[in-house]
Amino acid sequence: EDQVTQSPEALRLQEGESSSLNCSYTVSGLRGLFWYRQDPGKGPEFLFTLYSAGEEKEKERLKATLTKKESFLHITAPKPEDSATYLCAGGADKLIFGTGTRLQVFP
Amino acid sequence: GAVVSQHPSRVICKSGTSVKIECRSLDFQATTMFWYRQFPKQSLMLMATSNEGSKATYEQGVEKDKFLINHASLTLSTLTVTSAHPEDSSFYICSAPGAGGLGTDTQYFGPGTRLTVL
Numbered sequence: 001e002d003q004v005t006q007s008p009e010a011l012r013l014q015e016g017e018s019s020s021l022n023c024s025y026t027v028s029g030l031r032g033l034f035w036y037r038q039d040p041g042k043g044p045e046f047l048f049t050l051y052s053a054g055e056e057k058e059k060e061r062l063k064a065t066l067t068k069k070e071s072f073l074h075i076t077a078p079k080p081e082d083s084a085t086y087l088c089a090g091g092a093d094k095l096i097f098g099t100g101t102r103l104q105v106f107p
Numbered sequence: 108g109a110v111v112s113q114h115p116s117r118v119i120c121k122s123g124t125s126v127k128i129e130c131r132s133l134d135f136q137a138t139t140m141f142w143y144r145q146f147p148k149q150s151l152m153l154m155a156t157s158n159e160g161s162k163a164t165y166e167q168g169v170e171k172d173k174f175l176i177n178h179a180s181l182t183l184s185t186l187t188v189t190s191a192h193p194e195d196s197s198f199y200i201c202s203a204p205g206a207g208g209l210g211t212d213t214q215y216f217g218p219g220t221r222l223t224v225l
Contacts, residue, residue, distance in 0.1 A: 034213065043113075043200045043216035044151070087150065094141070095214060097150040 002027045004090050006098035013078055013105050021073040021101045023088035033071050034095065035064050036087045044087055047073075078105045109135045109205040113217035120191055121225055128186045128220045130157075130201030136181035137203035141214065142174075145198040157184040157201075191224045198222075 005024045013019055025033065032051050036044035048057045050066040057064050061082065063074045073086055085102045089095040110133040120126050130140055138159045143151040155176055156164040163176035173195075175187040188195055200219040204212040
């Protein structure tokens with residue numbers, strides 16, 4: 001059965017304290033691994049698409065990496081405005097979402 | 108990036124009434140759109156795939172007669188929750204692939220619609 005698992009479920013960081021979020025996936029015929037940011041009461045905002053193992057993408061304080069079994073979202077020197085739920089999703093012909101990591105960054 | 112809008116953003120209705128939610132791709136055409144449901148502190152669950160000019164494809168366990176989907180044009184899909192009940196209260200979100208129309212091209216999401224059924 002196709003599955004996407006994220007850890008940790010919740011993460012509290014001090015401003016400037018770097019960390020990583022994990023996304024493990026088992027998706028037959030994976031065509032892409034996606035990261036989204038979701039703020040409370042809003043739809044997911046697209047961050048990254050990764051297509052092949054070894055691929056990396058960066059945007060401001062975020063960097064996403066991909067291996068054959070998992071993806072990491074690295075957050076460098078986070079700020080309070082990075083607080084959100086980060087979702088990862090994998091898909092073949094449709095997306096399967098993980099349950100997300102709720103990130104809180106304190107000043 | 109591609110912009111997807113939804114209307115309304117919030118709706119409160121009485122049990123037994125029907126509610127229509129619109130999803131529009133504002134700056135691109137989408138032959139396929141997706142409808143998701145999200146319960147509090149849970150992830151997005153795909154309900155159905157909306158196809159322009161043909162019938163929607165529903166996920167297992169989703170009642171097609173209760174959640175009517177119409178993909179009227181290349182930029183508009185509607186979800187109608189018929190005879191809504193309190194258990195249908197949820198956050199409904201649509202998405203559309205930004206290119207190619209295939210399921211796993213990057214999907215862009217609407218802002219969501221909060222449905223509350225009293």
